[in-house]
Amino acid sequence: MQGGVEISGLSPVVIPVFVSHLGCPHRCIFCDQTQFSEPVAPERIPGIVSTFIAGCRDPHLRKRIIAFYGGSFTGITPGLLDRYLAEAGRLVEAGIVHGIKASTRPDMITPELLARCRRTGFVEMEIGVQSMDDRVLEASRRGHSASDAVSAARIVRDSGLELGIQLMPGLPGEDRESFRRTIDETVSLRPDHVRLYPAVVVKGTEMDRMYQAGAYVPLDLDEAVRRCLYGYARFSRQGCTVLRMGLPPSRSLQVAAGPYHPAFGFLVKARGYRVMTGVLKQRFGGELDLEVHPGSVSELIGYRKENIDEFGFIYSFDERLPRDYVQVRGAVERGCLQLKDILEYIL
């Protein structure tokens, strides 16, 4: 599910409207939204929405949500912000979309502004928290502190909107301990949704210059997968949906270095099954006979079959089983594992 709203069991249609860098007080070292698109003018929103909806499968059976991405929505100058809200609000009133969401910075949220967003038809506000370690935030030149994120999360929750949080494992100055603390503190903010975007070096950014000068070393893919698996397991345990892990594939994205992979989310979940299978192998030995949900079979087998090649199990599936779960056929409690049971083996 994406976007925080669901009807008819179908995922919502999320219609992205890019407001690239609008409202941003400066450039964070890892960011260059101009590689993706120019900001969309408010008057173009109705056309973008109708074209997007026309290209979707079953759009009338699904919730339809406008999503303002790529800038700091609540920091947009008042006159322009009014125009965005007016255009999007009209589409909500007309029933063409069911709601609006946006991403923004933690230091640009006030109760008054969120109340206004809610009246206009907002259903969710997503905050770019990135890290809860002030040293990491400073090294990334975010210009806000972890306590800003705590206040922003409270304001979003108090407003009645759903709370989304974005984190970026692997920013400068982050080690495993700092990352675990970020997860602990983010879990305590009780987000409804989280996105985990491991930091990659985008060409032309300040982070690229730091990387070229040897002042920043990005995570390797293996470490990024481990950190995201740890986060995924912790958030899932709290009932918080992890909507995405890893940057979406894009022809415009120019990666200079770092843990980018087009199927990053799959790698994370496959690693989860690898760890769970390894634990079961230690407990039971021999050739394991495993059962999973049918939707989890490819994750159990692993990327390029590396899990099944390493452990040599046989498997079957049962749709009554939950996702992110594996059991040894016929075994009792010790033969059942969920991701939350393997936290100590991940990081």
Ligand code: SF4
């Ligand atoms: S990360 Fe967010 S706040 Fe920073 S420059 Fe990019 S869009 Fe703006």
